[in-house]
Amino acid sequence: MTQKLPHSELDTELSWEEAVSRYLDDHPDYFTRRPEILTQLMLSHETGGKAVSLIERQVQVLREQTQTLQRQLRELVNNARENDVLSSRLHRFAMAMIDCTSLDDALDTAYDLLRQEFKLDAVVILMHGQPLGDRPELVAADDSRLNTLLKQFNAGKPICGGKFEESLMSYLFGERAAEIKSSALIPLDDKNPHGVLALGTHDPYRFHPGMGTVYLTRLGELLTHSLARHRR
Numbered sequence: 001m002t003q004k005l006p007h008s009e010l011d012t013e014l015s016w017e018e019a020v021s022r023y024l025d026d027h028p029d030y031f032t033r034r035p036e037i038l039t040q041l042m043l044s045h046e047t048g049g050k051a052v053s054l055i056e057r058q059v060q061v062l063r064e065q066t067q068t069l070q071r072q073l074r075e076l077v078n079n080a081r082e083n084d085v086l087s088s089r090l091h092r093f094a095m096a097m098i099d100c101t102s103l104d105d106a107l108d109t110a111y112d113l114l115r116q117e118f119k120l121d122a123v124v125i126l127m128h129g130q131p132l133g134d135r136p137e138l139v140a141a142d143d144s145r146l147n148t149l150l151k152q153f154n155a156g157k158p159i160c161g162g163k164f165e166e167s168l169m170s171y172l173f174g175e176r177a178a179e180i181k182s183s184a185l186i187p188l189d190d191k192n193p194h195g196v197l198a199l200g201t202h203d204p205y206r207f208h209p210g211m212g213t214v215y216l217t218r219l220g221e222l223l224t225h226s227l228a229r230h231r232r
Contacts (some may be wrong), residue, residue: 040185121180158217173198182207
């Protein structure tokens with residue numbers, strides 16, 4: 001039986017291209033045995049249209065691959081450094097909170113450390129609890145605004161984004177709400193939230209819906225356990 005030939009020039013081109021490709025795949029030493037072929041092959045340059053040799057094209061491809069790998073490596077190194085910095089900040093936060101001797105002390109320490117260590121422009125803590133002097137952080141268990149906010153947490157995960165709705169921003173940040181360009185809301189106790197840690201910044205790109213929340217979750221856990229030691 002004779003092999004059928006392609007019926008069109010396109011079929012012929014594709015068939016020969018496939019045949020050559022398969023042959024080179026099956027004979028990887030072809031250019032080693034026929035090095036003169038390499039010097040005769042010419043390829044059009046992607047940008048200028050100027051013909052270049054196969055070797056020059058290979059060098060160009062390798063250079064581009066190297067640049068891509070270098071960029072990926074830089075990103076990995078930067079991410080590792082950022083993770084180290086965040087881990088150190090969480091460690092310092094935990095150590096400082098351990099030394100607190102009262103709820104007043106714990107709240108004040110948390111505010112100071114969060115603003116300084118995490119470079120935040122606004123920090124707000126609200127939670128259910130018995131009144132403690134004039135501290136605004138402790139609100140009644142039937143406070144409708146806080147309870148409505150707590151219902152928004154899905155499986156106890158932090159909520160990150162730009163500016164939330166105006167009423168919520170005003171409730172959390174008061175007069176500073178207009179200055180806050182992005183924020184993160186972290187539940188206190190991820191299983192049965194009884195409060196919220198709200199972080200605000202002037203940077204519109206600091207917190208966004210697609211960001212990772214592992215460190216924010218850890219921060220919420222640390223604060224929850226620290227405050228629980230002193231809550232009434």
